[in-house]
Amino acid sequence: QQQVKQSPQSLIVQKGGIPIINCAYENTAFDYFPWYQQFPGKGPALLIAIRPDVSEKKEGRFTISFNKSAKQFSLHIMDSQPGDSATYFCAALISGGSTLGRLYFGRGTQLTVWP
């Protein structure tokens, strides 16, 4: 059972556009939500992360919006560039208990930014 559901599966935008990737979860015990970026042939790289006590976090051109009541969070990429073309994964983690440290990943979104 997929604990974190991610959409869309793929996304194509023009340079300068604002792609939005959405994730949803059911387990309210999740208390840390990172986003990873993966280029072909590389491992996932940590982009940005949020805790559920804040509704938004910005780091450079990347913004996470978090809706605790809806159990949803999303990644926005401002002024997207061709170099942002990659696969993006959302994830969730419970910072305590028996699943300590285990990341639950969404299925990924393949983003293509056209010049």
Added chain:
Amino acid sequence: KAGVTQTPRYLIKTRGQQVTLSCSPISGHRSVSWYQQTPGQGLQFLFEYFSETQRNKGNFPGRFSGRQFSNSRSEMNVSTLELGDSALYLCASSLETGLLEQYFGPGTRLTVT
């Protein structure tokens, strides 16, 4: 500071064989987690080690095992390889067990023929 390193980067094995993959975490990091990445199942957690002890295990058969050494380096072993074990195996390190930021290595691409 050097990132997470994994060796080998590519491996081809035959069904029934066994394989050992190695991971060196970022200097100072003591927790190592392993994930399997496949097109069909995505990224799935295998296990996590901290201070040479397995702290957490995912839903994989007993053919998948691992260990961690006193210098925090980790190995994972897959015995009696099956075609379905073909995947990218990723190692992630963090400072302490359960600490939130996990940093991934480039992975080992395993192909089972």
